[in-house]
Amino acid sequence: MHVDNLPAGGTAPPDTDTGPAGRPPVVTARGVTKTYGRTRALTGVDLEVRAGEVLGLVGHNGAGKSTLMRVLAGLEPCDAGTVLVHGAKASAGDFRTVRMAYQETSLCPDLTVAENMWVSSRHCLPRLRWRRAASDAVGRRLDEMFPGHGVSPRDRVEDLSLARRQMVEIARACLVDRLDLLILDEPTESLGPDAARSLYAYVRRLTEAGTAVLLISHRIREVLSVADRVAVLRDGAVTAERPASGLSEPDVLGLMGAHVAAAPTFGAPAAAGTAARETVAELLGATGPGLREVTLRVGRGEVVGLAGLAGQGQQEVLERLWRPVRRDTTVGVSRAYVPGDRQRSGVLPLWSVGDNLIVTALRGIARRGLRRPAEERAVVADWVKRLSIRGGAEAGITELSGGNQQKVIVARAFASPAGLVLLDDPFRGVDVHTKTDLYGLIRQEAAKGRSVVWYSSENAEMAHCDRVYVFRAGRVVAELTGEEISEERIIGVSFAEKGEDD
Numbered sequence: 435m436h437v438d439n440l441p442a443g444g445t446a447p448p449d450t451d452t453g454p455a456g457r458p459p460v461v462t463a464r465g466v467t468k469t470y471g472r473t474r475a476l477t478g479v480d481l482e483v484r485a486g487e488v489l490g491l492v493g494h495n496g497a498g499k500s501t502l503m504r505v506l507a508g509l510e511p512c513d514a515g516t517v518l519v520h521g522a523k524a525s526a527g528d529f530r531t532v533r534m535a536y537q538e539t540s541l542c543p544d545l546t547v548a549e550n551m552w553v554s555s556r557h558c559l560p561r562l563r564w565r566r567a568a569s570d571a572v573g574r575r576l577d578e579m580f581p582g583h584g585v586s587p588r589d590r591v592e593d594l595s596l597a598r599r600q601m602v603e604i605a606r607a608c609l610v611d612r613l614d615l616l617i618l619d620e621p622t623e624s625l626g627p628d629a630a631r632s633l634y635a636y637v638r639r640l641t642e643a644g645t646a647v648l649l650i651s652h653r654i655r656e657v658l659s660v661a662d663r664v665a666v667l668r669d670g671a672v673t674a675e676r677p678a679s680g681l682s683e684p685d686v687l688g689l690m691g692a693h694v695a696a697a698p699t700f701g702a703p704a705a706a707g708t709a710a711r712e713t714v715a716e717l718l719g720a721t722g723p724g725l726r727e728v729t730l731r732v733g734r735g736e737v738v739g740l741a742g743l744a745g746q747g748q749q750e751v752l753e754r755l756w757r758p759v760r761r762d763t764t765v766g767v768s769r770a771y772v773p774g775d776r777q778r779s780g781v782l783p784l785w786s787v788g789d790n791l792i793v794t795a796l797r798g799i800a801r802r803g804l805r806r807p808a809e810e811r812a813v814v815a816d817w818v819k820r821l822s823i824r825g826g827a828e829a830g831i832t833e834l835s836g837g838n839q840q841k842v843i844v845a846r847a848f849a850s851p852a853g854l855v856l857l858d859d860p861f862r863g864v865d866v867h868t869k870t871d872l873y874g875l876i877r878q879e880a881a882k883g884r885s886v887v888w889y890s891s892e893n894a895e896m897a898h899c900d901r902v903y904v905f906r907a908g909r910v911v912a913e914l915t916g917e918e919i920s921e922e923r924i925i926g927v928s929f930a931e932k933g934e935d936d
């Protein structure tokens with residue numbers, strides 16, 4: 435610990451354990467402070483990332499993780515403090531070997547994958563026949579990192595799925611002559627389990643070759659299995675640094691200042707009596723792009739889960755419930771949709787947090803067509819408080835951290851009067867503590883008679899549902915209720931031997 439880095443005002447020093455010594459630091463932050471308007475994003479951060487290690491960085495939504503990463507990557511100047519690269523005060527050119535893969539991808543949607551590579555890595559690609567060179571380079575890197583990725587360098591980024599965009603983003607970060615530090619900001623939130631495993635195998639190869647990796651994630655178990663050390667960021671300061679070995683998930687949550695989230699109990703929700711509920715929406719043998727004879731029912735006040743491996747028809751079901759065709763039954767119920775890709779279809783970037791939050795509730799609040807601003811403000815204030823949306827109602831939505839933006843999108847759906855809320859993997863990037871609150875919120879809203887249809891890439895979340903439909907290749911392969919809902923069962927049917935259509 436650096437003595438000159440003690441937080442101002444005599445605060446207790448961070449709880450540190452310097453862990454595996456002897457490796458030279460690649461990037462060091464000393465007393466780094468960063469303020470945005472009235473928000474103090476970083477308040478005197480000290481952190482060292484060493485050659486050949488994976489350092490996991492954890493903390494609540496809005497704790498300052500992404501800001502710190504941008505400062506460590508030389509993308510933003512700090513207001514006070516210093517950043518050292520290889521032990522020397524850094525100037526712009528020194529950050530060339532530090533690369534970052536962003537949580538919201540930095541790719542230009544209108545360009546192809548190869549063109550994006552050229553834009554971000556042109557200093558290490560030839561100028562002559564650049565398109566071919568960029569295609570070859572990114573193709574090779576993707577093959578190395580994510581075997582079976584299914585991306586062509588000629589694909590336009592806009593046409594790629596979220597998972598494939600994330601793979602390209604990570605490959606883009608690694609496309610450089612020399613890589614001393616790779617920063618991964620929530621890299622696996624949009625990746626499936628196979629791609630996540632491939633990524634971490636690649637990370638191991640990088641660290642064995644001496645590259646340092648800084649991993650930000652809300653998936654604490656994942657951090658503990660990959661990282662050598664863990665640093666905890668809390669309200670803009672590093673409050674603990676520990677070797678990962680010997681730390682448990684509750685230990686880390688405790689260091690983050692969260693309540694230790696109880697593991698969800700499968701089969702606990704009010705499973706009994708779901709059959710007796712009035713039907714709110716129903717698909718009967720629905721067939722269409724990505725769907726094959728899907729039959730499912732949503733009862734009033736029921737939480738229905740859509741499970742299975744990613745991309746097996748769950749999103750198509752949400753889409754179909756959002757825009758039913760004539761054959762489908764929906765009982766005149768109003769609907770709200772939380773999209774999976776907030777950048778594309780969730781966030782209204784020029785609007786404030788309050789306006790983003792209230793937009794779908796306006797009609798319900800208005801009286802005889804007249805808006806009621808005081809009521810609107812009260813609804814916004816209530817949701818900002820309920821979900822601890824850091825930044826407040828007046829802030830521009832893009833000033834919020836990624837997880838806080840996601841909370842606004844979720845609040846928008848529940849603040850509306852919708853009787854049927856459709857959730858597409860809604861808690862991506864949301865911290866553990868807030869997720870636990872949101873699970874409670876879903877159950878409360880269901881108890882009031884709202885119906886929820888919820889696709890999640892995390893099987894454990896299905897524990898909060900009354901009924902779960904497991905999907906494979908566009909079909910429902912299992913319907914589970916009550917105690918039948920278990921992670922093992924979901925995984926079992928997701929991977930059961932493949933039928934002729936798979």
Ligand SMILES: Nc1ncnc2c1ncn2[C@@H]1O[C@H](COP(=O)(O)OP(=O)(O)OP(=O)(O)O)[C@@H](O)[C@H]1O
Nearest residue numbers: 470475495496497498499500501833834835836837
């Ligand atoms: N460009 C900006 N303008 C204004 N405020 C900002 C800006 N970027 C970040 N902040 C604020 O700084 C604080 C830290 O945000 P940051 O994105 O670093 O958090 P984070 O720990 O990465 O959160 P998350 O887990 O949600 O991604 C937040 O309160 C955020 O609102």
